Amino acid sequence: MPLMKSWVASANDPSHPFPLNNLPYGVFSTAGADPRCGVAIGDMILDVTAAEAEGLIALSDIPLFDVPFWNELMEEGPAVWAALRERLIALLSDGAAEREKVEPLLVPMDAAELHMPFAVSEYTDFYAGRNHAFNVGTMFRGPENALPPNWLHIPIGYNGRASSVVVSGTDIRRPWGQLKSPDHDKPAFLPCRRFDIELEMGAIVGTPSDGPITVQEADDHIFGYVLLNDWSARDIQAWEYQPLGPFQAKATATSISPWIVTKAALEPFRCDTPAREFELLDHLKDCGPMLYDIDLEVTMAPEGKEATTIARTNYKEMYYSAAQQLAHHTTSGCPMNTGDLLGSGTISGATKPERGSLLELSWGGKEPLTLNTGETRSFIEDGDTLTLKGAAKGDGYTIGFGDCVGSVLPALENPYAR
Amino acid sequence: MPLMKSWVASANDPSHPFPLNNLPYGVFSTAGADPRCGVAIGDMILDVTAAEAEGLIALSDIPLFDVPFWNELMEEGPAVWAALRERLIALLSDGAAEREKVEPLLVPMDAAELHMPFAVSEYTDFYAGRNHAFNVGTMFRGPENALPPNWLHIPIGYNGRASSVVVSGTDIRRPWGQLKSPDHDKPAFLPCRRFDIELEMGAIVGTPSDGPITVQEADDHIFGYVLLNDWSARDIQAWEYQPLGPFQAKATATSISPWIVTKAALEPFRCDTPAREFELLDHLKDCGPMLYDIDLEVTMAPEGKEATTIARTNYKEMYYSAAQQLAHHTTSGCPMNTGDLLGSGTISGATKPERGSLLELSWGGKEPLTLNTGETRSFIEDGDTLTLKGAAKGDGYTIGFGDCVGSVLPALENPYAR
Numbered sequence: 001m002p003l004m005k006s007w008v009a010s011a012n013d014p015s016h017p018f019p020l021n022n023l024p025y026g027v028f029s030t031a032g033a034d035p036r037c038g039v040a041i042g043d044m045i046l047d048v049t050a051a052e053a054e055g056l057i058a059l060s061d062i063p064l065f066d067v068p069f070w071n072e073l074m075e076e077g078p079a080v081w082a083a084l085r086e087r088l089i090a091l092l093s094d095g096a097a098e099r100e101k102v103e104p105l106l107v108p109m110d111a112a113e114l115h116m117p118f119a120v121s122e123y124t125d126f127y128a129g130r131n132h133a134f135n136v137g138t139m140f141r142g143p144e145n146a147l148p149p150n151w152l153h154i155p156i157g158y159n160g161r162a163s164s165v166v167v168s169g170t171d172i173r174r175p176w177g178q179l180k181s182p183d184h185d186k187p188a189f190l191p192c193r194r195f196d197i198e199l200e201m202g203a204i205v206g207t208p209s210d211g212p213i214t215v216q217e218a219d220d221h222i223f224g225y226v227l228l229n230d231w232s233a234r235d236i237q238a239w240e241y242q243p244l245g246p247f248q249a250k251a252t253a254t255s256i257s258p259w260i261v262t263k264a265a266l267e268p269f270r271c272d273t274p275a276r277e278f279e280l281l282d283h284l285k286d287c288g289p290m291l292y293d294i295d296l297e298v299t300m301a302p303e304g305k306e307a308t309t310i311a312r313t314n315y316k317e318m319y320y321s322a323a324q325q326l327a328h329h330t331t332s333g334c335p336m337n338t339g340d341l342l343g344s345g346t347i348s349g350a351t352k353p354e355r356g357s358l359l360e361l362s363w364g365g366k367e368p369l370t371l372n373t374g375e376t377r378s379f380i381e382d383g384d385t386l387t388l389k390g391a392a393k394g395d396g397y398t399i400g401f402g403d404c405v406g407s408v409l410p411a412l413e414n415p416y417a418r
Numbered sequence: 419m420p421l422m423k424s425w426v427a428s429a430n431d432p433s434h435p436f437p438l439n440n441l442p443y444g445v446f447s448t449a450g451a452d453p454r455c456g457v458a459i460g461d462m463i464l465d466v467t468a469a470e471a472e473g474l475i476a477l478s479d480i481p482l483f484d485v486p487f488w489n490e491l492m493e494e495g496p497a498v499w500a501a502l503r504e505r506l507i508a509l510l511s512d513g514a515a516e517r518e519k520v521e522p523l524l525v526p527m528d529a530a531e532l533h534m535p536f537a538v539s540e541y542t543d544f545y546a547g548r549n550h551a552f553n554v555g556t557m558f559r560g561p562e563n564a565l566p567p568n569w570l571h572i573p574i575g576y577n578g579r580a581s582s583v584v585v586s587g588t589d590i591r592r593p594w595g596q597l598k599s600p601d602h603d604k605p606a607f608l609p610c611r612r613f614d615i616e617l618e619m620g621a622i623v624g625t626p627s628d629g630p631i632t633v634q635e636a637d638d639h640i641f642g643y644v645l646l647n648d649w650s651a652r653d654i655q656a657w658e659y660q661p662l663g664p665f666q667a668k669a670t671a672t673s674i675s676p677w678i679v680t681k682a683a684l685e686p687f688r689c690d691t692p693a694r695e696f697e698l699l700d701h702l703k704d705c706g707p708m709l710y711d712i713d714l715e716v717t718m719a720p721e722g723k724e725a726t727t728i729a730r731t732n733y734k735e736m737y738y739s740a741a742q743q744l745a746h747h748t749t750s751g752c753p754m755n756t757g758d759l760l761g762s763g764t765i766s767g768a769t770k771p772e773r774g775s776l777l778e779l780s781w782g783g784k785e786p787l788t789l790n791t792g793e794t795r796s797f798i799e800d801g802d803t804l805t806l807k808g809a810a811k812g813d814g815y816t817i818g819f820g821d822c823v824g825s826v827l828p829a830l831e832n833p834y835a836r
Contacts, residue, residue: 242568248750334579
């Protein structure tokens with residue numbers, strides 16, 4: 001599929017992240033106005049809440065966009081998702097008959113503040129990148145026992161904390177936590193010293209389910225994707241995670257990019273999961289290409305200084321697709337709801353510059369990175385800004401995600417002071 | 419404190435679970451009517467939604483009970499919680515001036531169906547019973563390494579799945595899942611063979627927090643308690659839980675008792691946590707009695723047959739209080755919300771008949787239980803009904819919880835058939 005032309009000129013630049021082919025969904029506000037739903041088109045945002053209020057968009061008997069989140073559309077299901085996309089394309093295409101009515105509803109993106117695009121119901125984080133699991137396993141258990149015995153048979157995951165999911169641009173406060181240095185007998189309560197990122201994609205559940213669903217059904221339930229940074233306190237994690245998994249180490253914050261890129265926009269970029277070492281059980285088997293060819297990048301910028309690209313990889317490095325993860329999530333009968341967010345797990349390629357966490361990039365702190373500024377880093381220092389970027393490259397166009405950015409603030413001096 | 423007398427005669431029986439001293443909060447419906455808020459008093463339920471609508475209860479400028487859950491009251495905080503309790507005691511006390519207005523708002527409990535008493539925001543399950551952790555650790559790692567090194571220093575917990583929390587009386591469908599028998603090379607997708615209960619208390623977060631809170635503050639944030647059965651698929655758990663903890667093994671269902679017993683009702687039963695082997699770090703230190711002396715019991719009844727009491731223990735067996743668990747939960751800065759539910763972890767006493775799970779009672783299936791019917795059980799069989807009971811014994815009165823009941827249905831023949 002080539003670039004679809006829009007009458008919004010900036011959207012026609014082949015390298016612009018938000019052409020008519022994309023149409024990602026977000027929530028924005030402008031000075032003095034309440035947050036509302038919008039769709040990105042070039043350098044502009046179409047105010048979808050206003051477009052619905054003025055009758056330009058009419059998908060349902062009741063309004064879907066009178067709330068500052070996309071969950072009500074998500075609940076409507078695939079037919080309505082397709083109808084909205086079709087209608088937006090009609091309104092924004094080059095030569096659109098209704099251009100005059102639509103133009104006043106465009107807001108320059110520069111003038112907008114972006115908010116959480118959807119209400120997160122529950123958040124699950126997976127561990128489905130093979131290189132990441134192998135790297136972490138090698139550091140902890142040696143290369144012979146790097147992958148746990150279950151890893152090649154099920155997408156390992158754990159429940160995270162929905163209340164801590166924040167939108168890109170939210171500052172992240174370095175957490176305190178209980179940790180134990182290898183050279184001490186007893187734990188202490190201290191600010192985290194090994195604060196890290198995890199480069200992930202987030203899949204958003206659109207329609208609910210109540211009972212086991214197949215991989216194909218799971219794919220149909222997914223509404224769209226965001227970039228996701230699962231901030232991780234490695235020293236807190238090391239002390240707490242046995243035997244029940246990560247808990248407070250992952251509960252400070254998880255940042256997501258502000259625009260939901262829909263499955264429809266990503267359709268041309270579908271690709272297969274990698275070859276399987278063991279055949280998967282029937283209920284998890286691939287049934288079509290359900291990963292996506294999305295280039296990913298991480299940059300790190302010390303406070304007030306230039307950014308260095310510290311990792312480049314691709315979403316197709318995953319061993320399990322989001323559809324397989326969602327299908328596994330329902331095997332127990334676990335009800336899934338509109339707004340559930342599934343983190344892919346850290347995405348790392350095969351070589352060192354493709355690793356999606358500082359834990360892997362600095363090999364547990366043993367091989368610090370050197371930034372373009374000349375500074376070195378094993379983990380995040382106060383004031384550092386970490387940015388995830390993602391883009392699928394089409395035939396004369398780009399499907400961008402909008403950056404997922406977070407700056408790390410120093411730990412509070414006394415977290416209990418009021 | 420002695421029994422407080424009510425004009426509802428059944429509430430004055432010293433062994434009745436719902437005297438005026440208790441006043442637990444639930445949601446009920448009667449034939450043909452929508453679910454609404456109610457408070458249990460003896461064999462009756464006072465329709466609190468109706469009492470508010472008629473002006474007998476007026477705590478806020480906006481109605482708090484026009485929705486079928488107690489979250490709106492919970493958000494109001496301790497002063498309003500106390501005001502409601504005071505008002506209910508005034509309305510229901512022996513000799514109450516407004517008895518004539520209140521009497522028509524009573525519904526016989528026999529005629530009511532009970533629903534989820536609150537909307538669960540997120541669900542966390544802890545592992546804070548020392549005997550349970552020791553028993554399970556002994557089975558898996560031997561008695562020398564039974565407790566993980568962190569266990570005596572922090573309340574170990576993991577995030578569970580709020581969408582799977584159900585009210586007492588809901589049937590539980592035996593799940594399918596991926597599991598691996600020790601005598602097979604590869605895993606298989608099968609119905610769970612080692613389906614189990616976990617006898618727990620659930621603490622309900624009333625008021626939200628955003629940042630670390632102290633143990634005393636955490637106690638102030640807790641609204642009340644329920645009985646909680648965290649249904650557990652032990653064979654699925656054994657295969658999946660390394661390295662990130664239990665996931666699908668705990669996602670089929672968690673049952674709670676239908677009545678929220680308030681902290682105020684439990685006040686006379688506060689007791690201390692046990693002696694500490696290691697001094698806790700300051701932010702987790704006890705600062706007053708924050709456990710409760712509540713007798714607990716589990717019964718098991720094969721389909722259509724009499725029930726056998728299979729375990730008796732007490733909530734005071736916990737090593738960490740719910741307040742300590744909640745304080746730990748916030749150390750990372752994790753935001754906590756109204757309606758968050760914290761499972762205590764399985765409660766087991768020191769001796770065999772005090773164990774709160776079949777895994778411990780049958781020692782992993784090696785020592786099957788014999789029921790009063792003559793049947794034996796290692797784990798749950800289809801048709802079995804499991805019931806948790808809880809009661810605090812006061813001076814001439816009882817604070818009961820209302821049973822937490824679930825019957826196990828056979829696994830679906832094909833979980834993907836539609």
